[in-house]
Amino acid sequence: MIGRRMLDVRWAWLLAVTLALPWVNGARAQAQHTRPIKVIVPFPAGDLVDIIARLLADGMAKSLGQPLVIENRPGGSGLTGLQATATAQPDGHTLTVGQLGSMVITPIMNKWQFDVRASLEPVALTYVNYIAILTTPALPVTSLRGLIDYSRANPGTVKIATVGLGSFPHLMFEMLRKQAGLDYVHVPYRGGVQIVPDLVSGRIEAGSLSFANSLSYTTDGSLRALAVSARTRNPAAPDMPTISETVPDFTMLGWFGFFAPKGTPPAMIERINAAVNRAIADPDTQKHVKSLHIDPSPGTPADLGRLWQSDYSRFTGLINELGIAAQ
Secondary structure (H helix, E strand, O other), rough: OHHHHHHHHHHHHHHHHHHHOOOOHHHHHHHHOOOOOOEEEEOOOOOHHHHHHHHHHHHHHHHHHOOOEEEEEOOHHHHHHHHHHHHOOOOOEEEEEEEHHHHHHHHHHHHOOHHHHHEEEEEEEEEOOOEEEEEOOOOOOOHHHHHHHHHOOOOOEEEEOOOOOOOOHHHHHHHHHHHHOOEEEEEEEOOOOHHHHHHHOOOOEEEEEEHHHHHHHHHOOOOOOEOOOOOOOOOOOOOOOOOOOOOOOEEEEEOEEEEEOOOOOOOHHHHHHHHHHHHHHOHHHHHHOOOOOOOOOOHHHHHHHHHHHHHHHHHHHHHHHHOOOOO
16 A cells, blocks of 8 residues: 555656646746757667667657757766766756766776766656565575575575676675675676576575566566565565565665756756656656556656765765775
8 A cells, every 4th residue: 555655646746747847937938948959878779778768758859849869878887978978068958868877886886087976967867776686496485584584594605696796786785784684695797697597597596687677587486586676566566575674764776867967057957857757757658668667756856966966975885885896
């Protein structure tokens, strides 16, 4: 009931945003886009960041009165595209789509000289995603609490696979070590494709995949899902508990948002923010998003700014404590 109530509130908020859009204030009414808007995606075509940018582009164009042109600029774990955005004219005609990795974790891990927080402005949060904790069916546990207890009773024996040192899943498991006493041996892999066979065979006791990628394996029984790092249970897997049901107040969310060059006029940022929120609320967009298993998370530029700063502080402390550096 709690998850349903939160979803109802979220969609009510989206409806309110949609209805309120025509009543813009004078400052926003004066902010106009006069030519096509470039959206620099700092990852290759087909990446989830790219999919989200393209998914919202048409809806945003309807509100802004100009087409959005997607330009993929991969390289440097996002650095190439972010730098290109930061050096563009700050007039509201250049945007980028950032995510937790490129806007927080990678800059900290790689000790970038380029300061993302000093170079870019938060515009609009779009969606959040999350990961599932999975085990081989051979492991004698059926819940996250069972995994934690088993690991503590058998220290140094539970091997947990992630997609790399300092990756989002790795940091999640380290948070569980700190907050819940999970005892495990970290086994970094190059990607989820390599993790699955070893999990299914029992060579590795536990691991994680994105919630979306986990569903086929948990549905057919190849892997056992213990928990998901979301705020609430997902309707696509209502029997999969959240981590916070076992470890109170624990959430680990990936996120995606639009950013603009530092110095972009506030009226332009507000105008783009409204267009993003309206695109998210569009019924056709909602239909396409459902298959991606990501959650809409509309809000104000300040909402994205607070989340960005909070995660930057949170992960700076954890990464420094662990002594992790890019390999």
